[in-house]
Amino acid sequence: SNKKIVFSGAQPTGSLTMGNYIGAVKNWKELEEEHHCIYSIVDSHSLTVRQDPKAFKETCISFLVQYLACGLNPEKNIIYFQSHVPQHAELNWILGCNTYVGELGRMTQFKDKSEKHKDNINAGLFTYPVLMAADILLYRSNLVPVGDDQKQHLEITRDIAMRFNNLYGEVFPIPEIHTPKIGARIMSLQEPSKKMSKSDDNVNGTIYLMDSEDTILKKMKRAVTDSANHVAYNEEQPGVKNLITIYSSLTGLSIEEIVERYEGKGYGAFKVDTAEVVIEFLKPFKRRYDEYINNLDYVETIYKNGAKKAYELAEETMKVVRDRIGL
Ligand code: ADP
Ligand code: NA
Incomplete structure (x- = not known):
């Protein structure tokens, strides 16, 4: 069949923006009709910036509810929290050992973010693209619907996948980026030269x-x-x-x-x-x-179910990966 495996995610920080919706989530909804779609709330990624633990838990749940409120259908896709599937962290390590410090140093998002968080330029911020590559490759994804700002991270994901396949034999399909024709980069209403972002101070x-x-x-x-x-x-x-x-x-x-x-x-x-x-x-x-936020028991069954399905798929890939690298 020509069904593809589709993976994407957003960081649970603040709340979803119109940029997130038009650049990414709108396409997630269209793709879930035809393909095998996996949509993650990438909570581990948010830890690159310090979070208040109690508020963070609430934001994570609110994010899931916002995904659902955008019309994503948990019967037609897998929705779950990244941190509930430990194989993301496991593959992150393995891929990190197959990624060069030099190539990570060229990432413009790292340069921008370390400019913004001068007091906390942590190792996670630097290796962020490796975890993102692990997110995508863990499900042997073919298609990644994201906004324009993720182009460079998708490129490095492809490079890491090719490198791994060359060293250990074919494991990962080389994923393709999927951006909308109109709206791949929504700009700030106050500074139209800058992308709209959920972490903008203005x-x-x-x-x-x-x-x-x-x-x-x-x-x-x-x-x-x-x-x-x-x-x-x-x-x-x-x-x-x-x-x-x-x-x-x-x-x-x-x-x-x-x-x-x-x-x-x-x-x-x-x-x-x-x-x-x-x-x-x-x-x-x-x-x-409002419907979902007043029915958190149901929301919990959605993300637990999602994590269970994601875990099984992830484990299938990891069995192959561990075997290939001799673990
Ligand atoms: P943000 O940059 O707002 O913190 P994320 O990094 O969590 O958002 O990105 C979530 C998804 O939304 C990604 O696919 C990203 O490419 C997309 N996205 C973020 N901002 C925009 C924007 N201004 N225009 C289009 N797409 C965007
Ligand atoms: Na982003």
Whole structure:
């Protein structure tokens, strides 16, 4: 069959952003109809930044509920917490012994993050891409639906897989990146040259799926644009381009249709309408969120079940890996 194994994840820090949704989770939902999909809440990755233990536990559960609220269907995929499947850590070590310090040093995300967390440039931050490679390769995945910012990490994953296969014989398929045609990089509403991120200090630049309707309207009205006051999709108007991208991704309208719709209208109306599009999109999200968060027993069965299935698949791969390397 042409069913593929699909793996992806997001770090449980803060809450999901519109960038996470449009760049990744939207595609997860589309792929789960046709393929074998494994979606992880990569809680171990979040430990590269210090977390308050009690708050972290709550954030992890809230993240799972947010995945479900996005419409992911636990009957059609595997949803689980990375830390519940210990083979991630085991493969991380083995792959780390097949990764060069030099190649990790070239990762731009490491450079950016160590710039931001100067007081805590820990070894985990440096070897983060190895754990990510282990996440993907553990399930012998073929396809990884992520945003643009993960391109370099996917490249190193492919290099590590090829190196391992060359040394020990074919074990891992070489995974392919899957990014959306529109929206692979949603930008900050405040600094349209920078990607929207859940860990941005300027929260006005980030739309969180959990934001209230008032907050969304406020953030949209404050979105940085330019002085052209003419809705157009080009590099000279990055703020407006970003809003059109969000509008298009959430409504399915083409860029051309949107530009045409706002011909002769100023940014004011366009921003309010974009806020409205986001608010409408989030209505069913919020409804589902409330349903699940009030039914945590059911949520627990979902992630326990997910971990059980993931564990079995992971163990199948690890039996081969251990054997090949002589453990
Ligand atoms: P963040 O950078 O917000 O902390 P993660 O690193 O957990 O998010 O990424 C989760 C997924 O969301 C990844 O597939 C990533 O590529 C995608 N993603 C994150 N930010 C954006 C963005 N601004 N635009 C598009 N995709 C994004
Ligand atoms: Na990221």
